[in-house]
Amino acid sequence: MIYFDNVSKLYNGGRSAAIEEVTFQIDPKEFVSIVGHSGAGKSTLLKMIIAEDKPTHGQVFFESLDIHRIPRSRLPQYRRKIGTVFQDFKLLPNLTAYENIAFAMEANGRTDDEIAENVPQALALVDLTDKAWNFPNELSGGEKQRVAIARAIVNQPDIIIADEPTGNLDPIATYEVVQILKKINDLGTTVVMTTHNKGVIDELGRRVITMDSGRIIRDDSSGKYVL
């Protein structure tokens, strides 16, 4: 469903590259982890999927759609097909957990009835029903990330993009977040995640793409964390 065709991202007029000649494919319902050192190009890959960054050469496809040819005005509609989770959570600080999740639905033009029905379900899935009316600064890191995941899934996207979702979390919270992502994947949503965490990769036992200096150096269907 996602296809990178010989994609490069160059900086400084071509002298340095964030990613170089990357070609790979992500199939529906896969759980793909992308690993590599800092600066290996993992986040750049994800940014290209959500059209936040453009390749210098090559194309990125979402199904048959060339992502970087989507006109600016159509980007919101495209982004609604993708749920995003970030290392720093990116919750709206002035909204409660419930409102943060509801905001994603409102932005999608869902009806009030749908919102009233789906937000509690999403909160239940991440086990935060009792913190629904807390503001982000009243939640722990793990709880914030679970709100972010609930927000990412509430519109039933085709794919979840998670950029270092466990980067700021303690081991227990990390375990919980990975279990939730696994559960979402089991329910049929594609998940693409970048991580540094060896334990997470080894525990998952799913496909692992290893990057180094902007290139894919390994792509194992049930990989281990090898660097």
Place this chain on the structure above:
Amino acid sequence: MLTNFRRVLRSGFVGFWRSAYVSLASIFVITVALFVISCTMLLEQLLTASLANIQSKVDINVYFVTAATETDIIALKTAVESLPDVAEVTYTSREAALEEYRAENQNDSVAMQALEELGENPLGATIAIRAYETSQYENIARFLDEQKADEQPQTPLIDEINYVDNKDSIGRLTDIIEAVEKASWVTMLVLIAAAILITFNTIRLAIYTAREEISVMRLVGASNSFIRGPFMLQGVMYGVISGILALGIIYPIVIWIGPATAQFFEFDIYVYFVSNFANLFLTIVGIGVTLGLVSSVLAITRYLRV
């Protein structure tokens, strides 16, 4: 559509309330700006009114010889009235002039006695001429001088034209009026420009603090209008609240200085404020809303280009 509008309204109000410090700071600054603008507007009114007042006191008086017939005087009056610069001509007959003199000097026994001894009315008729602008008196005076020059020496009509006596003071007054008007315009423009810039910058800072949120909203798929809407609404709310506050601050001030302005400028600023309140309210709140809205739109557009 309607649902979206309702959501924008709600999230505008929620944002306004929950980021209370930012809202408060913006309202404070816009209030100060609107206060300055209202003060300049009132000051401008005060100046205009007092200048009009001073100008209305300037006139040219034509004194006629005692032998002048009323027909000739009325003919001249009609001629003067037909001049384009002339706003008003007032005719005072000999009898009326005497009545006025008597009334003014009824406690002055020497003057009354002198009048008795003369036996006849020593006063000539006069006309008082008022122009639209002080600078127009020169033309009127020239016209009157020509009239005087054309008279037959054996049947004089005009005894004296007091313009020459007043010429210097009228000229100086004209200069002062023009200078004050220019200065007040420049001051007003500078103050208003400063107020607009300060407001714009404050709102830009307020939205700058929200730039992370804006990028998050975009990432969860919110359209630009859905993001912009609440910020625009907040800009409008800042404008309305600040406008009301600014007028609320001015109200006690005009009550306080009203009597003083009535005495000094012969223009009661309090009466003006109250009788033109609807206009002032719409103007000030309108300026506030425009300022808030335009600043919001300009500031937020920067962060919507991700």
